[in-house]
Amino acid sequence: MTQKYLIPLTAVFLLFLVAYAGAGAGLGWFFGIVFPYLAVIAFLVGFVIKVMGWARSAVPFRIPTTCGQQKSLPWIKQNRIDNPDTASGVFIRMLLEIFLFRSLFRNTKAAFNRNASNRITYSWEIFLWLAALAFHYAFLVVLLRHFRFFTAPVPSWVQFLEALDGIVQLGLPGLFLSGVVLPAAVLFLLARRLFDQKVRYISQGSDFFPLFLILGIAVTGIFMRYFTKVDILAIKEMTMGLVTLSPTIPDGVANLFYAHLFLVSILFAYFPASKLMHLGGVFLSPTRNMANNTRAKRHVNPWNYDVPIHTYEQYEDHFRDKMIEAGLPVEKKE
Amino acid sequence: MADELTPDELLDKIDYGTDSGNWLDTTKSVQIRPGMYCYAAKPESVETLGLPNARSWNPTEEDWKLPDNWQQIIHDGIKERLEKFRTFKIFMDVCVRCGACADKCHFFLGTGDPKNMPVLRAELLRSIYRNDFTTAGKILQKIPGGQRLGGNRPLTLDVLKEMWYYFFQCTECRRCSVFCPYGIDTAEITIMARELFNLLGLNIDWIATPVSNCYTTGNHLGIQPHAFKDMLEFFVEDIEDITGVDCTPQFQKKGADILFITPSGDVFADPGTYTCQGYLILFQYLKEKYGLDVTWSTYASEGGNFGFFTSHETMKRLNAKMYYEAKRLGVKWILGGECGHMWRVIHQYMDTMNGPADFLEVPVNPITGTKFHNAASTKMVHITEFTADLIKHGKLELDKSRNANRIMTFHDSCNPSRGMGLLDEPRYVIQNVCDHFYEMPPNTIRENTFCCGSGAGLNAGENMELRMAGALPRATALKYVHEKYGVNTLGTICAIDRAALSTLCEYWVPEVEVAGVHELVGNALILPGEKERTEDLRMEPLPGCEEEE
Numbered sequence: 001m002t003q004k005y006l007i008p009l010t011a012v013f014l015l016f017l018v019a020y021a022g023a024g025a026g027l028g029w030f031f032g033i034v035f036p037y038l039a040v041i042a043f044l045v046g047f048v049i050k051v052m053g054w055a056r057s058a059v060p061f062r063i064p065t066t067c068g069q070q071k072s073l074p075w076i077k078q079n080r081i082d083n084p085d086t087a088s089g090v091f092i093r094m095l096l097e098i099f100l101f102r103s104l105f106r107n108t109k110a111a112f113n114r115n116a117s118n119r120i121t122y123s124w125e126i127f128l129w130l131a132a133l134a135f136h137y138a139f140l141v142v143l144l145r146h147f148r149f150f151t152a153p154v155p156s157w158v159q160f161l162e163a164l165d166g167i168v169q170l171g172l173p174g175l176f177l178s179g180v181v182l183p184a185a186v187l188f189l190l191a192r193r194l195f196d197q198k199v200r201y202i203s204q205g206s207d208f209f210p211l212f213l214i215l216g217i218a219v220t221g222i223f224m225r226y227f228t229k230v231d232i233l234a235i236k237e238m239t240m241g242l243v244t245l246s247p248t249i250p251d252g253v254a255n256l257f258y259a260h261l262f263l264v265s266i267l268f269a270y271f272p273a274s275k276l277m278h279l280g281g282v283f284l285s286p287t288r289n290m291a292n293n294t295r296a297k298r299h300v301n302p303w304n305y306d307v308p309i310h311t312y313e314q315y316e317d318h319f320r321d322k323m324i325e326a327g328l329p330v331e332k333k334e
Numbered sequence: 335m336a337d338e339l340t341p342d343e344l345l346d347k348i349d350y351g352t353d354s355g356n357w358l359d360t361t362k363s364v365q366i367r368p369g370m371y372c373y374a375a376k377p378e379s380v381e382t383l384g385l386p387n388a389r390s391w392n393p394t395e396e397d398w399k400l401p402d403n404w405q406q407i408i409h410d411g412i413k414e415r416l417e418k419f420r421t422f423k424i425f426m427d428v429c430v431r432c433g434a435c436a437d438k439c440h441f442f443l444g445t446g447d448p449k450n451m452p453v454l455r456a457e458l459l460r461s462i463y464r465n466d467f468t469t470a471g472k473i474l475q476k477i478p479g480g481q482r483l484g485g486n487r488p489l490t491l492d493v494l495k496e497m498w499y500y501f502f503q504c505t506e507c508r509r510c511s512v513f514c515p516y517g518i519d520t521a522e523i524t525i526m527a528r529e530l531f532n533l534l535g536l537n538i539d540w541i542a543t544p545v546s547n548c549y550t551t552g553n554h555l556g557i558q559p560h561a562f563k564d565m566l567e568f569f570v571e572d573i574e575d576i577t578g579v580d581c582t583p584q585f586q587k588k589g590a591d592i593l594f595i596t597p598s599g600d601v602f603a604d605p606g607t608y609t610c611q612g613y614l615i616l617f618q619y620l621k622e623k624y625g626l627d628v629t630w631s632t633y634a635s636e637g638g639n640f641g642f643f644t645s646h647e648t649m650k651r652l653n654a655k656m657y658y659e660a661k662r663l664g665v666k667w668i669l670g671g672e673c674g675h676m677w678r679v680i681h682q683y684m685d686t687m688n689g690p691a692d693f694l695e696v697p698v699n700p701i702t703g704t705k706f707h708n709a710a711s712t713k714m715v716h717i718t719e720f721t722a723d724l725i726k727h728g729k730l731e732l733d734k735s736r737n738a739n740r741i742m743t744f745h746d747s748c749n750p751s752r753g754m755g756l757l758d759e760p761r762y763v764i765q766n767v768c769d770h771f772y773e774m775p776p777n778t779i780r781e782n783t784f785c786c787g788s789g790a791g792l793n794a795g796e797n798m799e800l801r802m803a804g805a806l807p808r809a810t811a812l813k814y815v816h817e818k819y820g821v822n823t824l825g826t827i828c829a830i831d832r833a834a835l836s837t838l839c840e841y842w843v844p845e846v847e848v849a850g851v852h853e854l855v856g857n858a859l860i861l862p863g864e865k866e867r868t869e870d871l872r873m874e875p876l877p878g879c880e881e882e883e
């Protein structure tokens with residue numbers, strides 16, 4: 001069991017060291033230019049290949065999981081969101097799913113008490129939902145804030161987001177909420193994997209690796225911002241070089257930054273080949289993104305083929321005498 | 335069940351603290367245990383359908399008599415299905431193992447076996463998928479220990495046996511899917527896995543034999559046409575004893591208004607038979623009062639579709655008879671009886687597989703004029719939709735007091751609730767024919783409903799321990815309303831439920847009986863010309879008619 005999380009932890013640590021030491025040894029161009037470009041290409045190509053692969057597979061049957069009353073008689077109130085029969089209902093269902101993790105919100109925890117009543121009890125389990133939501137939104141905010149490094153002049157929405165994120169002013173430089181929420185949420189998700197017996201049992205090394213990786217990215221980022229003051233101007237010169245496709249390696253870029261960038265690049269490259277692709281999958285999940293109207297509208301299966309069936313004629317041939325004797329109608333009398 | 339566990343022994347075994355070993359190890363995991371698995375399919379049944387590798391074999395024996403190239407067959411089978419089903423492909427790729435589904439499965443809740451967590455059930459197959467079909471898996475295979483990290487493993491005989499064991503411990507109820515943030519439906523994965531097993535001839539007999547019967551005789555018990563007619567006539571006699579009215583049905587009547595198809599369980603086993611009598615009474619009432627012409631068919635005498643538990647192809651082969659017969663008889667539309675998976679097939683698959691049903695009319699209730707827009711394409715209406723509509727329009731004369739002794743609750747069957755959304759119609763009917771109705775706790779009804787533990791072809795006798803363990807979540811909810819409100823009757827709209835829940839009640843909550851919704855309708859409906867009734871359809875005294883001691 002321990003190897004499931006120790007190996008990913010060690011791997012992330014080694015990756016960090018490789019970049020940190022490598023940049024120190026003058027390989028900055030590799031960690032600062034070559035690898036980021038490769039990673040972005042791997043991400044884009046991998047993502048597209050994966051999604052196209054899914055899209056290529058057929059959706060033969062309309063099999064939404066319905067979570068509420070169907071549309072039937074006019075006086076029975078339909079649950080339009082959880083059991084949509086129209087595209088707009090599906091759209092709302094998907095919005096709630098994608099932006100608010102609605103299904104996860106339903107989560108309950110079951111407990112069994114071996115006593116006189118022997119009841120299984122269910123309690124609402126909100127923490128996974130909260131942590132997941134906090135994690136994803138904090139990550140998004142952090143990601144968007146980083147546009148400050150890739151744009152000149154910095155657009156006003158980035159500045160606005162920063163102001164919002166830093167609304168709690170604690171010392172200097174201003175503390176970003178996302179910088180607190182993100183690692184906290186990652187730590188919660190990690191703790192769940194380690195200490196909840198069920199989740200530990202189902203977890204793989206590939207579940208721990210991205211968590212450690214993201215934690216590593218967050219920690220290096222926070223370190224640069226709050227503790228070792230790095231040369232922001234040099235970094236921006238470098239990142240601007242990357243996005244304008246005229247990469248340079250300015251002096252004064254801290255080794256810690258190379259390590260940070262390297263971990264980010266690893267995350268990008270790793271993304272399409274991993275479970276992180278749930279980002280793409282959530283849009284395409286056939287149990288959620290289809291309307292429940294199969295009895296009302298015809299839906300075509302692209303590979304529908306004819307199958308042998310036992311016809312009425314065969315049936316009657318087989319049972320004719322018995323049917324006649326029992327007074328059942330038949331097509332042919334003898 | 336003398337040789338099986340007592341309820342207390344079964345409860346003692348439950349422990350949700352899962353073991354800490356690595357589930358990828360098969361060394362100690364493949365323990366196919368009596369009471370937890372179903373017998374292998376008989377070769378004759380497999381042969382009837384022309385499915386591969388018909389032979390006699392035994393799951394507990396070492397040698398499963400597989401074809402030499404079985405690994406290749408499975409590999410190719412997975413490959414083909416990845417292309418044919420986007421669900422399968424996405425569900426193989428996007429699970430994040432968040433564990434939200436882990437404690438949602440009745441088999442996990444009742445056994446505590448960690449491999450009954452839906453995510454792990456799916457992972458059994460995913461481990462093969464990752465190994466054989468993903469780049470990461472192919473790379474990890476080459477690194478020592480890499481397979482452990484990625485959770486992939488090669489398909490060995492032990493892995494196959496383990497998968498077989500656990501995929502026949504899933505009733506395809508979809509409860510896990512409700513809670514998954516990506517809608518991953520383990521039932522869909524189970525369907526794929528079972529298709530793959532069928533490629534190797536690894537079905538269970540309680541599925542294969544009903545399927546072969548349905549195919550040749552028209553219903554899964556293999557009741558021949560004359561016997562089918564006899565059975566219904568037997569009910570007619572009973573009804574006449576009780577009500578004084580002759581409710582003889584018509585068979586294969588060309589040009590009837592409606593073809594009625596119900597699961598054959600209703601014709602064969604108590605308490606489904608009482609539901610069947612309810613249908614007969616309702617149709618007689620509608621004929622007498624409004625001239626509605628309903629026909630039954632001995633050829634399409636099975637609504638339940640065990641093909642659904644075999645493969646998509648077999649499902650289609652069995653389902654085809656409904657349209658085939660409706661067309662031959664020239665009816666206007668089809669009415670379907672109370673059955674769970676029959677309705678999942680009708681609702682989500684039938685029109686796509688066997689449509690378009692352009693020889694039928696969009697269903698209109700000729701008595702109320704209601705057009706069933708929600709069935710405009712399949713042309714098939716659920717009987718609770720039909721009856722609810724009749725009641726709403728005041729077309730039925732009902733005497734609720736005849737069910738006054740029934741303190742009701744309602745069990746939502748998995749398939750109509752999570753594959754269709756048929757939730758309020760049966761409740762409306764029950765509330766109009768019964769005086770007392772109480773819901774079970776909210777986490778256990780409607781889309782959160784718990785399986786009877788015996789669905790998807792697992793309703794055999796030899797796997798009773800599994801069934802009763804899987805029934806536990808439903809049973810504890812039922813016990814709760816039994817103790818709190820004195821509930822004594824569990825209403826349901828599924829033929830498997832009527833059989834399975836009766837066993838469940840006997841085992842876990844012996845004071846509760848199971849009744850189909852139309853049994854209650856049959857009790858309450860006042861037939862034109864009926865004599866004064868003193869008995870219900872079970873030939874037990876009606877409330878107020880009990881004999882003095």
Ligand code: SF4
Binds near residue numbers: 433
């Ligand atoms: S809820 Fe969905 S994503 Fe989470 S473990 Fe279960 S199947 Fe996987």
Ligand code: SF4
Binds near residue numbers: 455504507508510520
């Ligand atoms: S479909 Fe039902 S039986 Fe199967 S894993 Fe999910 S909850 Fe369990």
